[in-house]
Amino acid sequence: MKVVKFGGTSVASGQQIKKVFDIVTSDPKRKIVVVSAPGKRFKEDVKVTDLLIKCGEEYLNNGSVKETYEAVVNRYVEIAKELGLSNDIIDRISADLQEILHGDKSNPARFMDAVKASGEDNNAKLITAYFQSRGVEAHYVNPKEAGLIVSDEPGNAQVLPEAYENLKKLRDRSGILIFPGFFGYSKDGKLVTFSRGGSDITGSILANGVGAEIYENFTDVDAVYSVNPNFVENPKEIRELTYKEMRELSYAGFAVFHDEALIPAFRAGIPVNIKNTNNPSAPGTKIVHERTDSNGPVVGIASDTGFCSIYVNKYLMNREIGFGRRLLQILEDFGLSYEHTPSGIDDISVILRQDQFDSETERKVVERIKKELEVDNIEVAYDLAVIMIVGEGMRKNVGTMARAATALAKSGVNLEMINQGSSEVSMMFGVKGTDEKKAVQALYEEFFGTT
Ligand code: ASP
Numbered sequence: 001m002k003v004v005k006f007g008g009t010s011v012a013s014g015q016q017i018k019k020v021f022d023i024v025t026s027d028p029k030r031k032i033v034v035v036s037a038p039g040k041r042f043k044e045d046v047k048v049t050d051l052l053i054k055c056g057e058e059y060l061n062n063g064s065v066k067e068t069y070e071a072v073v074n075r076y077v078e079i080a081k082e083l084g085l086s087n088d089i090i091d092r093i094s095a096d097l098q099e100i101l102h103g104d105k106s107n108p109a110r111f112m113d114a115v116k117a118s119g120e121d122n123n124a125k126l127i128t129a130y131f132q133s134r135g136v137e138a139h140y141v142n143p144k145e146a147g148l149i150v151s152d153e154p155g156n157a158q159v160l161p162e163a164y165e166n167l168k169k170l171r172d173r174s175g176i177l178i179f180p181g182f183f184g185y186s187k188d189g190k191l192v193t194f195s196r197g198g199s200d201i202t203g204s205i206l207a208n209g210v211g212a213e214i215y216e217n218f219t220d221v222d223a224v225y226s227v228n229p230n231f232v233e234n235p236k237e238i239r240e241l242t243y244k245e246m247r248e249l250s251y252a253g254f255a256v257f258h259d260e261a262l263i264p265a266f267r268a269g270i271p272v273n274i275k276n277t278n279n280p281s282a283p284g285t286k287i288v289h290e291r292t293d294s295n296g297p298v299v300g301i302a303s304d305t306g307f308c309s310i311y312v313n314k315y316l317m318n319r320e321i322g323f324g325r326r327l328l329q330i331l332e333d334f335g336l337s338y339e340h341t342p343s344g345i346d347d348i349s350v351i352l353r354q355d356q357f358d359s360e361t362e363r364k365v366v367e368r369i370k371k372e373l374e375v376d377n378i379e380v381a382y383d384l385a386v387i388m389i390v391g392e393g394m395r396k397n398v399g400t401m402a403r404a405a406t407a408l409a410k411s412g413v414n415l416e417m418i419n420q421g422s423s424e425v426s427m428m429f430g431v432k433g434t435d436e437k438k439a440v441q442a443l444y445e446e447f448f449g450t451t
Helices: 014-025 048-060 066-082 087-101 108-133 162-172 199-210 243-251 262-267 323-333 359-373 400-410 433-448
Strands: 002-006 030-035 138-140 176-180 183-185 191-193 214-219 240-242 272-276 285-288 300-313 338-340 347-353 377-390 415-420 426-432
Touching: 002 014, 002 199, 014 030, 014 066, 014 108, 030 108, 030 199, 048 066, 048 087, 048 108, 066 087, 066 108, 087 108, 108 138, 108 176, 108 183, 108 191, 162 199, 176 199, 199 214, 199 262, 240 243, 243 262, 243 285, 243 300, 243 377, 300 359, 300 433, 323 347, 323 359, 359 377, 377 433, 400 415, 400 426, 400 433, 426 433
Parallel strands: 002 030, 002 214, 030 176, 138 176, 214 272, 240 285
Antiparallel strands: 183 191, 272 285, 300 347, 300 377, 338 347, 377 426, 415 426
């Protein structure tokens, strides 16, 4: 049995949903189908989830919502029309949305979760109706009824272990099961969504639960690329990746697959195949335990901007037991999460995502570090980019760091910091945000270039 997930662009219009139908029915093993809310049909389009967030916020603020509400319903109306479905399904969708919007608002985060989740929920109902209209046995499955139990953290749910046992029972059901992505239910029956892009997570949980032979994740690209295609023209496609490599890449800016979605499939040893709805015969990218093709030490280059660093220097820091812990404790006290901590003998830098670090927090953090740790020097730098080169092959290859550093030096990029990941499958380089593109291009040329 295969679990198949279709992302937002794959279910954004009637025409796309027809492709979904063809893909699912072309293989009798494709029994469990997870769907996103309708996504973008063209570059400037707005995803239904974003429209719903706007709609929910307007409702909370008692503003006028007519326009946004209609924009949501119209997306479904257009899809239903293209698919030749009757008005019944639209009546059901609008009634559902009205009920949610007029529901309990005493807990705004919970209210917003219900509004957001309706995007996938109603799309799953609509897609089921379409499959049935084509004479196929298809059933909409609600995550509550199926027992997809999650932690009660609105907007950031985590699956609970008992969910897997419950979901196993889906194996015994007949027909094609259409399951909305992106949300589950807490133990006491409250709807809770995963983080944004979370339909990938639903698919992975289901694949684990039913013990699927593969988890096929359909999106709108032929493969995971070795580098951001906005930086390098026609980058190399990656055929095979290990879970660990994918995890490192998706953490640092590879948006193709949600970084939390790997774990459930990984734990059950289920391969993930990223494929293209618009070109289903392309092999896509497979994420597996162990890679068979190993060409070169680096499989991909990822990068992301919006980081800041707190650099601290103190003579004889190396002899001061507990220095690092006390430094990180100060950050913890401010609820700050850190990403990397490259260190030297008398120096340590802590890299953070800067959106959590406003000037007031910076002032207080710097003050405490100066006072409590009696440092010689402290500097905060903003607008850094983090670039990761990733590949299991690095473990065995000598000189990867030297090649990368030389390539960056030759292109005139100043390295702010280097961190050889303890995982041994990645190396991290910190550069000025304005140098991101140049640095990525230089590294791509070094590890994948033809010249
Ligand atoms: N529709 C949700 C989002 O846009 C979840 C998903 O598509 O995976 O975040």
